[in-house]
Amino acid sequence: xxxxxxxxxxxxxxxxxxxxxxxxxxxxxxxxxxxxxxxxxxxxxxxxxxxxxxxxxxxxxxxxxxxxxxxxxxxxxxxxxxxxxxxxxxxxxxxxxxxxxxxxxxxxxxxxxxxxxxxxxxxxxxxxxxxxxxxxxxxxxxxxxxxxxxxxxxxxxxxxxxxxxxxxxxxxxxxxxxxxxxxxxxxxxxxxxxxxxxxxxxxxxxxxxxxxxxxxxxxxxxxxxxxxxxxxxxxxxxxxxxxxxxxxxxxxxxxxxxxxxxxxxxxxxxxxxxxxxxxxxxxxxxxxxxxxxxxxxxxxxxxxxxxxxxxxxxxxxxxxxxxxxxxxxxxxxxxxxxxxx
Numbered sequence: 001x002x003x004x005x006x007x008x009x010x011x012x013x014x015x016x017x018x019x020x021x022x023x024x025x026x027x028x029x030x031x032x033x034x035x036x037x038x039x040x041x042x043x044x045x046x047x048x049x050x051x052x053x054x055x056x057x058x059x060x061x062x063x064x065x066x067x068x069x070x071x072x073x074x075x076x077x078x079x080x081x082x083x084x085x086x087x088x089x090x091x092x093x094x095x096x097x098x099x100x101x102x103x104x105x106x107x108x109x110x111x112x113x114x115x116x117x118x119x120x121x122x123x124x125x126x127x128x129x130x131x132x133x134x135x136x137x138x139x140x141x142x143x144x145x146x147x148x149x150x151x152x153x154x155x156x157x158x159x160x161x162x163x164x165x166x167x168x169x170x171x172x173x174x175x176x177x178x179x180x181x182x183x184x185x186x187x188x189x190x191x192x193x194x195x196x197x198x199x200x201x202x203x204x205x206x207x208x209x210x211x212x213x214x215x216x217x218x219x220x221x222x223x224x225x226x227x228x229x230x231x232x233x234x235x236x237x238x239x240x241x242x243x244x245x246x247x248x249x250x251x252x253x254x255x256x257x258x259x260x261x262x263x264x265x266x267x268x269x270x271x272x273x274x275x276x277x278x279x280x281x282x283x284x285x286x287x288x289x290x291x292x293x294x295x296x297x298x299x300x301x302x303x304x305x306x307x308x309x310x311x312x313x314x315x316x317x318x319x320x321x322x323x324x325x326x327x328x329x330x331x332x333x334x335x336x337x338x339x340x341x
Contacts, residue, residue: 015311
């Protein structure tokens with residue numbers, strides 16, 4: 001374990017918003033002493049997506065083990081912990097309740113403050129772990145299975161949502177298209193891999209623009225266009241090249257994400273841009289942003305893939321900055337499945 005000095009703040013963080021049971025010990029908001037993740041992907045794959053009831057039950061089974069493992073890996077005990085931070089929304093209500101209940105128990109038993117953390121704030125804060133020099137303000141694109149948000153990060157924990165999806169989140173569209181072309185769940189990584197074998201310009205799928213807000217996203221029309229293309233091929237008896245469909249679909253998503261994001265960076269006059277969330281681990285998306293930011297002299301930040309998908313270290317980072325601001329949660333903290341940023 002790293003040396004802990006007087007004045008250091010150790011955060012025990014818990015994350016159970018979907019199908020990952022995770023706990024982490026984070027020092028001073030930037031240094032990860034442990035990051036334990038129990039994933040349920042294999043369990044839900046047979047159903048083609050996350051089953052909330054199964055996720056909740058698995059969290060109950062694993063939560064204590066994961067917390068104990070996080071403390072052990074950090075070489076810490078509860079006596080060393082200064083604050084417990086937990087995701088309280090948005091997410092699956094049953095899954096969130098497991099984490100919130102565990103965090104309350106730890107807070108009460110150890111006599112330490114409790115802080116409820118917004119899941120999206122956690123994703124954004126993953127960048128602080130990866131890049132210790134990064135400070136607000138900057139623009140961040142949060143793209144995951146449940147969210148597509150374009151956020152102006154004005155200060156630690158101070159956000160302005162500039163754009164968001166009107167329908168499907170980017171990750172949701174990846175999962176649905178992957179299922180349609182027979183790849184199964186989880187769709188994002190599978191489409192990412194298959195796209196490397198396809199021609200991204202093979203099929204001209206649409207790029208949606210929203211008249212009322214140039215920063216908003218819409219992916220349901222693109223998803224429908226893919227389904228229509230597949231149905232049309234089937235009716236005509238034409239073969240479908242999975243790799244071309246995957247690559248063309250992925251390029252349509254990436255083009256829109258890059259265009260809207262960089263437009264926002266220009267409008268706000270910032271020179272820093274970050275990505276976060278599960279979709280941010282997509283290799284083609286990362287490459288596209290790196291190239292586009294490089295051309296415009298914008299500093300680009302992207303967390304390692306393990307920090308893009310759901311994890312507790314990011315919640316620890318976000319919780320630390322809330323702690324410094326004097327924010328505390330009471331024991332009436334509850335799960336809020338549709339929590340707004």
